[in-house]
Structures are given as structure tokens and as C-alpha cells.
Amino acid sequence: MSHPWYQHYEEGVPRDFQAVAEPIYAALRRSAERFPDRLAVEFVGARFTYKELWSRVNRFAHALQDLGVRQGDRVSIMLPNTPQFVIAFYGAALAGAIVVNTSPLYVSRELEHQLVDSGSETLVMLDAFYPRYEEIQDKVPVKRVIVTGLQDALPFPKNVLYPLKARKDGTFVKVKARGSVYDWRALLAKSGGQPLPIKVHPQEVALLQYTGGTTGTPKGAMLTHVNLASNTAQCRAWMPGLKDGEEIMLAAIPFFHVYGMTTAMNLGISIAASLVLLPNPRDIKMLLSAIDQHRPSVFPGVPTLYNAINQHPDITRYDLTSIKACISGSAPLPAETARKFRELTGGANLVEGYGLTEASPVTHVNPVHGDQRDGIGLPLPGVDSRVVNEAGEEAAQGEIGELWLSGPNVMSGYWRRPQESAKTLCEKDGRTWLLTGDMAVMDHGGYFRIVDRKKDLIIAGGYNIYPREVEEVLYRHPAVLEAAVIGVPDEYRGESVKAFVVFKPGQSATPEELKTLCRRELSPYKVPRSFEVRAELPKTAVGKILRRRLHDEEIAKVGVGT
Template identity: 50%
Template sequence: MGVDVVKPWFKHYPEQVSPTMEYDKRPLHEYLEESASRFPDKIAVHFMGTELSFQEVYDSARKFASYLQSLGLEKDDRVAIMLPNTPQAVIAYYGALLGGATVVQTNPLYTERELEYQMKDSGAKFIVCLDILLPRTTTVKPETDIEHIIVTGIKDYLPFPKNLIYPFIQKREYNMVVKPEHSGDTHVWTKVMDDSTTDYTPVEIDPVEDLALLQYTGGTTGYPKGVMLTHYNLVSNTQMCSNWLYKTEYAKESILGILPFFHVYGMTTVMNLSIMMAQKMILIPKFDVDTVLKTIQKERPTMFPGAPTIYIGLLNHPKLNKYDLSSVEACISGSAPLPSEVQQRFEKVTGGRLVEGYGLTETSPVTHANLVWENRRSGTIGIPWPDTDSKIVNAETMEEMPVGEVGEIAVKGPQVMKGYWNREEDTAKTLKDGWLLTGDMGKMDEDGYFYVVDRKKDMIIAGGFNIYPREVEEVLYEHEAIQEAVVAGVPDPYRGETVKAYIVLKDGYDVSEKELNTFCRENLAAFKVPRMYEFRTELPKTAVGKILRRKLVDEEREKLN
């Protein structure tokens, strides 16, 4: 599956990382069986004081597979999982795969409308959800193909006395306590685990052709699309990840699981990597800065995949210096551009390495990253991973652009999706001769390092000038008062669009629009300087911490109507 010609980025590969690899053509769930066989008593999951061994996770996954099959699960049926990072999320995922199903990862924050759309589109017959989400799930069920709901709760895996206290916390936070009954088409997780055997019926899987996952895109361009990812897509990307992190040791690391598993980035770089490499995953179901800092100090994770907003949140905690974060050795940041100031500060605090990577739902997800322990270049997404080819193209003609010129980033490799679920036309627009058009505008320098200039659809055209929001945001992040910043193009009667900056200030800082304007004019061409500033206490984000620029643009357009 190797890249057939010498590429400029190969010269940067350390000797421990080969430009081409042999990837296992095995079902993804076999790695859980293998880790349980080799390390049955080793801790696989740490969750708020509870620990499960690899054997316990594997046995529970087999029970879940057996139970689904007893309800009529057949090969390729879709099983939706609508859970935060909990032991159940891992068990249900691998249990569904053991039973021959295709997993549909579902965001627990979805509204009824969003949930109904995804269930209808995917044709899921089973859904696993939290107890507090049961009313929402029950409401949409009659409009979908869902036949069975499996209900679980955070408290199901909490140790004593947390399991007794949690219902009171739940009532305070969500103003509800749901006590589902195990009857009819509603199935209670604890009852499923108590009553099921591990005797499921193995299903023959073709790793290259059979789907492991339907992962829905964020829907920034119309309705969300189901990305079809095969077992081979996910296995190859996870093996690439392990190869890239060559200094990490098999069965000796622990990975902090803040990134949600219902997002493909967390699913690959935390859950699947941990299972494949027999590492311990430390699960945190909801991002809370205090909880994260205490967990790092106590549990000593060595790896910490994240997003810039997560690292920013930690770095701006007023008591950061009271915590020991020195266990952290390697972090790959994704989902959004990583400001160089954040990278430098985080490395100083932890003593570990934090590098920017890049990927898409359609690529399982990682395609590029900076080298973790060798020279890297701030402001770049790094170089393509093993067996991953990439180029900058004119999206209309697919003609390759000269070095240094901006075009659309295209990628090719074993991690690239099979296509979009039931959307042949969209698939044909995105996949061309084996190349996936990412929708991101970028450039490549003469050394083979890639730069994301911006999303094609986020480019601002003001007065005839092309303005890339990321460039403006990088300047804003250099200002000492700014904690978070996002730039968007908003309608303007004269320029067509104009640049607006949305700002979150650090605690204890104050800055005026005039001061920011002066600062930007010192660092940007006049036409790129924001004409409008809006100060906020927080910015809208996805579950993985990616700032929703499009939502801010939509808000501006609504104001005009």
C-alpha cells in the first residue's frame, strides 16, 4: 500500500518510522481479544475510581454481542451508541463489532431533530443511550427504524459510595432522575450484563469491505453525511498512529480520554489505540478543568490527545502551578489550529511534547502530523503519515499546484473512507481517482510540510481580497489578553463581507477594541484587520472543542433578516 515515489517529506522521517507499512487485514475487534488474551489482568479502563481489566472489558463486550444477537442482530445492522466517555461506550462499541454490526456514533448533545435525522438516515435498529437521554430517544423512536433501546447510567460503573451519591447530583444538574424498566423494547444495561452469557456467535468479516463505523460529519455544508469507514480504514490509521508515536511502549502507556469517543479523533487516538496497544485509558466523561488537572496529577497519564481549547483551558486555570503534569510525554492536537503560544506554554508546563496534526472524519481521521520528538514547524499541520499521499490541487481540474501556492488539500491512503452512506453524488464529488478532496485550502513548502490556510468555505472575500481567518486568528492569539479568538466573514453592504473577530479574554484582563485594532494593524495588512470586535464569555463549540465559526456567521445573517 506504499507511496510509489519518493516524496519531499520522506527525508524528515526518523529512522524508526517507515514511510510504508504492512497493515493488518483483521477485524478491529480482534485486538480486544488479543489484548485480553495477552494481558487479562492488566487495567484497560479507569473511570472515576473504577478499574476494569482487559478480560473484564472483553467478557462484557461478548455479553453485549450475545444479547444483541438474542434480540435479532444480523450482520451489518446498525447499532447507535449515544454515550459520553464511559466503560459502557467501550464495551458497546466492541460488543457491537463482535456481533457483526456497524456502529453509528451519536453525539449525546443531539436535539430530538438531529437524533431523528441520524437514526432515519443510518437505519439503526438498536441504540444505547444514557438514562437521562431516554425520554429524547423514546420520542424519536416511532419515526425511525429503532427496535430496541439499551439504557445505562453514569452510576452503573461508579464505585461505592459515588454510585449512591450520583443520582442526587444528576437531579441537581439535569432536574431529572430516570429509572427505566427492563421490559418490552427497553433494556437496562445492568440487567443485560447480569443475565447474558459470553457465548455470542462469531461473524465472518471482510476487513477491507465490511463497515465498522458510520461516522457522521458535522453538517457544516447541508445535512450531516454518514462516512463509511471499514475495519481496514480504522485498523490502518490506528497502526499509523502507533508507528508515529514510536517511543511509546507496548502495554506500558496510559492515555487520557477527554476527547469524546463519539468523535472519530477520540475514537482512534484514545480508544482504538489503547485497545490495540494494550494501554490503559483514563476516561473523563465531561471536560472540566479541575477534574482534568486532578486526574493528571493522580493517574499520571503519559499520552494526552486533545484540542487547542482543552489545552488553553488548562493553561489558564488560576491554580495551574499547584498541579504536577510532568507525566505527560506526548500530545497530538487536532480539530482546530494550534496557536504556537499554546504549544510553547504547554510544553514548558509539562516537559512533554505537543504537536499539531490534521485529519478528517473521512480519513479515520489522521492524515498529517508534525513529528513528536524531532524537528517540527510551528504553524504547520506537519507532513503526511506513512502510506499517505497528499498534494495541493486545483479542485476543478485536479491539476497539482506549484510548491508554495494555495489550493485544495487532497489526500490518498488506506485510511480514506469507502464513501458517504447512500450518497453517491456526494461521494463522487469528494473522491476523485482515489484522491479525497478535503475542502481545506492549503499549501506545501519545498520540504513537504503542509499548511492549512483555511476551510474553502470559510475564506473571506472582502473588497475583492481573499482573507484566510486563521492568519488573523494567529495574530490575535499573540495578544497577552486573549484566551480564545475566532474570525469570520460577516455580510457588509460595501465590501461584500468584512472581517469580524469574536474574543474571549483571559481572567483579569481588559482590552479595548481600539487597542486590538492598533495591535492587528501592526501585524496584518490593512485589508485583513478586523473591522468589528465582539467580546464574549465563551464561544460556541463542538463536543470535541472545535469552535463553530459557521454558527457565528449564521447568527450575523439572522440579524439582517
């Protein structure tokens, strides 16, 4: 196939790309060997080098093996961006386990589903989240829980003061080590140096990253070591100006999201960057202070994060000029957001990219210094991209069709769901293609633009929200007869969730009652911001609710084109 996008690659970006056939932890080991004394992690004043990081990863891998974790076992990590996340991720991989990224935002019901579906027997979690696990501990296959707290990563005296502050705020949770519950610090303190040698084949699964995919049913995308290592290298190749051992990476986007894991953690580790970890990206004041103090050069993020910076009332008090490159993902980047951010930073290149969980996740990015166009940009080195029409043939330039992707970063399938895998992956022209479900168009220069997203998918603040899951919660209310959930335009979040409900005859409920139900059953970002009561919902001839018609009505109200 032709690759018209090659002509727009920046100088130094390779046109030929070979899959990186190595375990994901190999990059960390290499950085520790090349730059042992380089600062690896900075976390609220705690600092340690690449040599120290590699040592802790080895100790954690050894500790997992001592606890009975064997090759191929699943280890769920439910942590914010902390040193413990980095150690647990690479340590589990080094022990031969499969990491299962678990959102700290999950409520007990969501946590139960993921632990059961993945078959995770080990859970690494923050002490503050432990009560959610207690609610479902008898329903999941977990055999051991490793509990850590933010204080475990803090230097003196912050490690002493933090529990006092948390108690005052009512957020402190004391979890005692007992039976199958282990204390993080004690576990690492008694662990030996080197783990038992495990031969990890690069084609083995390294990560289960849960996603709704194209159907809305949560399932684990199986990402191999090759997938993760290759996508890290592809992102590195896109920015040839980065210098090993010299960059500072602002790690604000969550590592439990594969976008943050690849573009902040794995990419940063691979170039021996200093990672400035922020546990709460919504704390914009802390984020701005970190930029001003630590002078990061690379800052991957999402549009809502950059928009929040742009709109902060005290933005002029902070120096943002150290930032050189920013890749924005997870949602469309408004042109005005990019323009204002470049202005505030003195010319930092903020460009839009595209990806999806099933591709580890980055596939397209606009040139950081070259010709930037409206849309998702050009395929990364090693990514073949085509637009396919309804006849199953490659569409002509300028013609709309489904976006298909192929490359070493494409998943091997969905965990224990062969039928779903067969719907999303297909073999054609001697290679495996990922059918994204996104409608796209490619111009004559090889630049791609998404015309419409996966059917019914809502993206709010960079998070994917599947209407079906929210609707199922609403149907649990005894007064609700019908429910439909859509995304409506939101200047700040991109989209926000709106629910339409039809009540049973003679029954009703207030919006606050419905919202309370949703708050109990869903992560905060999935909870509808607004509700509308209707006598009936639009349906097809066979009775299927037409979410798209509701969406079109909302768009017409605000005068926004689709």
C-alpha cells in the same frame, strides 16, 4: 509520486506501510491475550483489566445477537466517555453490526435525522438522554433501546450516591425496562459468554461517522474495519517510542467524535494502555486532578482544552510532568498555547495535526520529537498527500491548491449518497483520492500548511459547525426575513458563531428570543454567541448571500489577517 516528507520522519517511523486488514476488535482481543491483567479502564474509581474488558465485550455482543441484531445492522451509541461506550463499540463490532456514533449533545431534531438516515434499529444511550428520544420515538426506525446510567459503571458506594446527587441536581432520569427498552446491567448479567461466530470481512463498514463533509448536509462517512484499524496503526507508527502495556492514556476528548475514538480509544487499546476515562472534558478541575493522580503519558486533545489548562487559576497545584506526547487536532493550534503547555508540563511535546472524518481521521502530524514547523506537519506513513491546482494537476512546491489524500484510512464513501461520494472521491493514477476541499501548500521539505479551510466551515472549540444548519433554524422565526451565519475570531474557542439577520418589514425580535429558538433546535456549541441586525445582507448578482464578505468585514474590525 515523490515523498519529500520522508526525509523528516523521526527514527523508527516506517516509510513503508501496509493496510491493516483485520476487524477493529482484533486489537482488543490481542491486548487481552498479551496483557490480561493489565489495567484497561479507570473511570472515577472503577477499574477493570483487559481480560475483564474482553469478557464484557463478548457478553454485550452475545446480548445484541439475542435481541435480534444481525450482521450489517446499525447500532447507534449515544454515550459520553464511559466504560459502557468502550464495551458497546467493540461489542457491536464483534456482533457484526455497524456502529453509528451519536453525539450526546444532539437535541431531538438532530437525533431523529441521524437515526432515520442511518436506519438504526438499536440505540444504546445514557438514561439522562432518554427524554430526547421519547420526543421522536414514533418517527424513527429504532426497535430496541438499551439504557444505562453513570451509576452502572461506578464502584460502591459511588454507584449508590450518584443517583441521590443527580436527583438533588435535577438531572436524574429513571427509565424502567419494559417492552423494547432494556436495562444495561440486566442485559449483560443474563448474557452468555461467547457471541455467535461472525465472519467480519475487513472491508466491511464498521462505523458510520456523521459529518457535514464539504456541503454542510449531515451524512454518514462509511469507515471500514480496514480504515479504522489502519489509521490506528498509522498513529501508532508515528510515535515509535510508545511501549505496549506500559502507557497511560488520558481519554478526555469524546469517543463519539472519530478523532477521540481513533487517537484515544483505539490507539490506547491497541498498545494495551490504561485508559483514564473522563465523561466531561469541560470539567478542567477534574481533568487536572486526573492528570495529577493517574500520571498519564499520552494526552490527545484539541487547542481549547490545552488552552483551558494553561489558563486555569490553580494550575500550579497540579503535577503535569508525566505527560510525554500530545497530538492536537480538530482546529489550528496557536503557537503560544503549545509553548505555554510545554512549559507547564516540563517539556511535553504538544504538536499540531490534521485530519477529517472521511480519513478516519488523522492524516498529517508534526514530528513529536523532530523538526516541528508552523502548520499541520507531515503525512502519516501510508498517506499520500498532494496539492492540486485549478487545472487538476499537482501543484509546485509553495503553490496553493486543494489538498488531496489517499491511503488505507480513506472512507469507502457516504452512506446511501453515491452522488455526494462521487464529488468527494475520485480515481486517478490507479488509486482513490479524497478531495478535502481545504486549500493547502507544501514546502520544499514536505511539510503542509492549511491556507484556508472548507468554505464557510466554522470550527469552535474543535467542533465543526455548518452555517446552513444554524441559518435554517433562524429562518423558522416568523420575524426573520434573511439570515447569515459566520465564524468570528475567539481567543478561547478559536472561533465563535455570529448571526446576521434582516427582519421582515414592521417586525423584529430580540437577540435573546433568537437565542432561545436556537437553543431549542441546536446543540449548545452551534448556538450563536452574538447577533447583528442589518437592513440588508451582501449578495451576488443572482441573490446569493455572501457570507465571505461578512467574514472579511469582521476580520477587518479586529485586525486579524486571513
